């Protein structure tokens with residue numbers, strides 16, 4: 001199914017996991033929101049990971065082939081990280097896991113960030129704040145906010161509460177930040193309702209069978 005027909009899914013409560021969820025089966029057909037360069041630009045805009053002006057500049061300065069090539073790199077990064085995350089969800093990360101993150105560190109090394117002092121909101125004391133910027137020089141720079149989101153995930157998120165949705169055919173992952181850590185579904189709208197309907201059908205069937 002064409003990703004342009006349906007908004008991307010942001011239910012993970014952690015941008016790094018939202019990135020893994022950029023391929024999903026929200027109804028019957030699989031949708032890959034970053035299946036080409038245009039898709040990657042749209043997804044990054046929906047995720048608010050890249051300023052709009054930078055997206056517009058890269059869209060006009062790059063060839064479709066260049067953008068498609070970065071989207072392919074992003075998909076490879078996504079599927080590599082999916083293996084890492086699925087294997088480790090439900091338990092805390094350990095120092096030993098760092099070795100497997102070497103490819104991510106290699107990508108982070110290429111990041112081109114710089115700081116800037118900017119005016120704070122009116123009335124603030126002091127009147128300045130520090131802003132972290134990034135140079136968006138090449139299409140490849142589009143991978144950097146994604147790499148940063150994955151790095152933040154492994155540095156800040158307790159993997160004990162990283163979960164996969166319990167929906168039988170659902171591939172979505174999320175960080176369970178609910179108080180009792182009892183979240184089971186990607187969303188009530190997608191899998192929660194499906195489960196409720198299935199449970200109801202089962203009850204009806206059992207009653208009829210009595």
Ligand SMILES: [Zn+2]
Nearest residue numbers: 165170186191
């Ligand atoms: Zn689900």
